[in-house]
Amino acid sequence: MDTRKIDLHVHSTHSDGARSVKEIAVVAKKDGIAAIALTDHDTVGGVAEAEREFKGQGIELIPGVELSTGYKGFRIDILGLFIDPESAEFAKLIGVLTGRRERRAETMAKGLAGLGFDIGFADVKVQQTGDVIGKPHVVKALLSKETNIARIKADMRTAGIEPSQPAIREFVFSAYLSRGKRAHVSDEQQLDPKMAIDAIHSAGGIAVIAHPCSEDYEISEDVFRELVRFGMDGVEMWGGAKSFDSLKWLRDISDELGLLKTEGSDYHGYGHNDHLGFHDVERTRPIRYEVMERLRDGMAARKE
Numbered sequence: 029m030d031t032r033k034i035d036l037h038v039h040s041t042h043s044d045g046a047r048s049v050k051e052i053a054v055v056a057k058k059d060g061i062a063a064i065a066l067t068d069h070d071t072v073g074g075v076a077e078a079e080r081e082f083k084g085q086g087i088e089l090i091p092g093v094e095l096s097t098g099y100k101g102f103r104i105d106i107l108g109l110f111i112d113p114e115s116a117e118f119a120k121l122i123g124v125l126t127g128r129r130e131r132r133a134e135t136m137a138k139g140l141a142g143l144g145f146d147i148g149f150a151d152v153k154v155q156q157t158g159d160v161i162g163k164p165h166v167v168k169a170l171l172s173k174e175t176n177i178a179r180i181k182a183d184m185r186t187a188g189i190e191p192s193q194p195a196i197r198e199f200v201f202s203a204y205l206s207r208g209k210r211a212h213v214s215d216e217q218q219l220d221p222k223m224a225i226d227a228i229h230s231a232g233g234i235a236v237i238a239h240p241c242s243e244d245y246e247i248s249e250d251v252f253r254e255l256v257r258f259g260m261d262g263v264e265m266w267g268g269a270k271s272f273d274s275l276k277w278l279r280d281i282s283d284e285l286g287l288l289k290t291e292g293s294d295y296h297g298y299g300h301n302d303h304l305g306f307h308d309v310e311r312t313r314p315i316r317y318e319v320m321e322r323l324r325d326g327m328a329a330r331k332e
């Protein structure tokens with residue numbers, strides 16, 4: 029049996045992952061991962077580096093991206109796999125998304141400053157490690173100042189919450205940045221999935237619905253079918269599926285519609301979900317190389 033593993037959904041420090049491309053290459057080599065799709069949020073900035081680092085470790089690279097979109101009230105993440113990172117058409121979309129992310133982070137910082145916190149957009153920029161800026165950097169900037177932490181702790185005590193270390197971060201999200209709270213910035217300007225699919229196709233890639241059976245990204249069957257009509261090529265199986273029933277539904281509808289199937293761990297490299305090449309943290313369900321072979325066969329069959 030081919031015991032090699034793969035992972036077709038991996039994030040690095042180029043977006044919100046904890047590990048650099050180089051570190052991922054080392055971990056992958058050690059764990060016997062034969063192929064990896066680097067799928068950072070809204071950027072292909074890590075692909076060139078991955079080409080070098082992965083080759084050095086004998087790991088196959090699938091250049092990818094993950095685009096966040098919104099449609100009919102659903103949040104839909106779309107993976108682009110086998111994309112050409114040099115595509116000019118694709119670069120245009122990335123430029124638009126980068127601008128939006130910057131404005132959103134700036135508005136969030138302003139909202140927090142409006143609540144009396146010591147934070148400006150410059151503080152957020154300092155926290156940015158990769159190509160994209162987002163909510164985690166805003167939170168990091170907020171928590172980088174003692175005066176802010178003291179104020180958050182006071183707010184927590186008022187709310188009857190013990191200000192322990194992990195609880196502070198959660199409180200920032202829930203008390204200031206979540207929907208209905210004063211520093212919340214809505215996602216109304218979300219990318220349309222059709223635009224994301226078209227951009228991925230223009231860069232020669234395949235578009236795949238990420239984790240459609242997980243709690244946060246569950247979509248209705250109507251919307252699922254609409255996405256396929258928009259040109260969606262495949263689905264990510266497993267992907268934190270909340271139940272075997274939903275997984276069975278996904279398998280059946282994908283077979284009916286002739287969709288490609290990918291598998292990945294949505295690796296971010298933080299200790300608690302440190303499971304490159306596996307569907308579960310306990311490492312009982314490996315992602316086998318045969319997924320890759322079936323995917324390639326499926327792609328070839330679609331081209332005929």
Ligand SMILES: [Zn+2]
Pocket residue numbers: 037039094238294
């Ligand atoms: Zn992801």
